[in-house]
Amino acid sequence: MILSLLQILIFPGFLFLFILALSAEYIDRKLYARMQTRVGPPWFQPFADFIKLLSKELIIPELADRFIFKILPLVACAAAATAFLFIPVYNPQSLFTFKGNIVAVVYILTIPTLTYFLGGWYSRSLYSLIGSMRVLTQLFSYEVPLLMAVLAPGVLASSWTFSAVINFYGANGFLFLVNIIAFAVAIIAVQGKLEKVPFDIPEAETEIVAGTFTEYTGPLYAYFKLAMNIQAISVAALLAAVFMPFGYNLGFFLGIIIFLLKILFIIAVLTVVRTIFARIRMDQMVRFCWKYLTPMALLQILINIIIKAAVTQ
């Protein structure tokens, strides 16, 4: 009992996640800056920002629903962190495990996005309203290819449980490279989930100020930002477990190091993507997701079904 409480609160739970999330933000910002020939922030900048935001004045719009307005950032944080608890870190077994937990994680990760939508909706500001409509439109576009891509490796492993998928690919050498198409699809779709360029449409600064977060200030905004960062880590861990299912049976320390390297790699890829593109328009995004991403994810599932049929025969 105490052990699992410690696991939830400290490792691999909230504290670990908190530090990891803010470090990931640092890495993202530093890399982004260096690629733009800027100096970039010092290592403690995300922590300092978080503390500073907590000490700022909290302003709630007059027309907003006070209770929902206040509770949403916490819900977002909690949902993003909960998803992480189901994802394996250094051994194939995650902290809490049950059958089909890959599907569960993907759905839990949708909750933060929904809170962004609700947050914007209940702010009752024009910019937030447009932002939240964009959040939803975007969700409907990237969620389908993302789900299909993440589930594709499981098709080959005949299971949608993390431990089964990891053990299956662990026993089959380099078979996980088959999923490369789904990995690419997932990386692009995740960019939409994390609202980063080229899919940062819901918070496009030059169009709708800060989108859904326009009215959020101080501590509430800090929690939303934290939720975003935790979400990034959770998503990276999910992709690492599903698409890079190796290095999970090497003991605690080596396992952690390999896990961190994988997270670092995914964060770096996401940063590179956001450095080299411009923001695209909502209609272009929707068209792109349905015209290219979804068929690609379907193709991956098809390939996996064929391979599976060939292997079992």
Next chain:
Amino acid sequence: MENNHPIVERIAAKYPELAGNIKVQSQNRLWMKIPYSDFRKFLEFAVTGLKINVFCMLTGLDDKENFSFIYHMADLNGLILNIETSVPKTNASIVTITDMYPAAELQEREITDLFGVAIEGLPEGHRYPLPDNWPEGEYPLRKDWTQDRLNKNPLKEKTEDCNA
């Protein structure tokens, strides 16, 4: 300089009585004065006959008894035709030229705001360039206007709700 510019000849062919009012300052600068009653008719000729179809600038002038307006028009080859016309201050009203040159809209609003000249036929829209709470009856570019007039007639306090 001699009045032997091709444009001058074409104007003279159509309106012989105006030819004397044209001054050729250089190859690309023509100045002419025209009574306001003939102005619109001439402008129509300038658009269709002379292909002077770029509106550059509209200058308002306070000439003691009159308000004068210089319409600086250009063609696509670099010629500027400056047409000066004036209306008496007692009847300070001109007709818009936005039907022929839509680009003139903002500059006509400027004339309304800064000289207090009424422009007939100008579409509804925001005022330009003075602020919305500018006091009525103050026209800053008139020669007799000085800024201490605003002490007697200060800016209006705005009570409009910003969220409305």
Next chain:
Amino acid sequence: MPKKLVIPIGPQHPALKEPASFDVTLQGEKVENILVKLGYNHRGIEKACESKPYLHDLYLIERVCGICSHSHATCFLQAVEEIAGLNVPMRAKYIRSIIGEMERIHSHLLWLGVAAHEIGFDTLLMYTWRDREVIMDLLAILTGNRVNYAVNILGGVRKDISDEEKGQILKAMDILEERTKYYAHVATEEITIKKRLSKVGYLSPDDAVKMGAVGPTGRASKITRDIRAEEKYAAYGEVDFKVISDDNCDVYGRALVRVGELMQSYSIIRQLIKKLPDTPLKVPAPLKIPAGEAVSRYEAPRGEDVHYVRANGTDKPERVKLRAPTLANVQSVATMLQKGYLADVTIVIAAIDPCFSCTDRMIVAVNGKSEMTWKQLRQHSIDWYKKNRGVDFTKIKLGIRS
């Protein structure tokens, strides 16, 4: 049917660097109508000009705009010099053109960055603004200042270009030319940029003439008008350059025109430096300008700048009127945005390279209260906050906490 929303873009908005207000009526994500309101930057420069001597006016007019300060000053001087019949020496004309071209480079690089930022491409913003520093430093070396160069005086220029400075200019041009080639490559190859800029903000050639579009905005709609080529003012008669135009008629075309003009500017500066004649820098100018009037045109980075000056024989002008390029261009924005998307509004506005300080210039910015002294002003602000915000500043004690 989605509900109609009116989104205010401005007077304060992250996309606008200067105050102007665009009320955009939306249907879903589509723009239905757009209402433009300008005038937030009115400072009364035209009225002020009438009450100051010509020499003071020059410095006042230089402050019409931060970026095209040299354009306005030169344009004004050309009109005054024409009335006074001054024959400006060639070397002064060359120097005016060199500074003018540098200003264009600095403005266009700035625009590229701003446009990239509007479409969320911050990497390009950081790159172009880094390169802009090269030209800003060069301007500081040549004139002592980064923005308001004040290199013009009535009848000539105040500062010469030495041989050492010539070398620095040529070196800077090489650096910038190489980088600009890279940006041209990025702008034409990068897929998201093309997607965001093509077919956005369409302005047909006919509309461009009708709405009076000038400069790069007009040239991107197939109107090959460039005042430098038309009027051959300053030293432009003695160099060769191409008038860049484009037939895309959209924001992408406007970007290509500006990149093309950057390349032309480098070549113009090189030619001018090479030919720089050896004449005096200025001719003596009278304090009183004889009666007369003149219109002067100048190709500012954003388009055609027009100044009208009427002199009445005294040392102060009778009337000064100026029309900045943005005033001509801003009226076509509503046409460009018809049937556009909300996402395109800011890039279309940015594509005319608006400079609202230039556009709004007249009225003396006094409201009745500016006659207050500092003390009264302070008291007024305390009262205002007490009445409207319920904050009593007199009770707040300032001090350093131990």
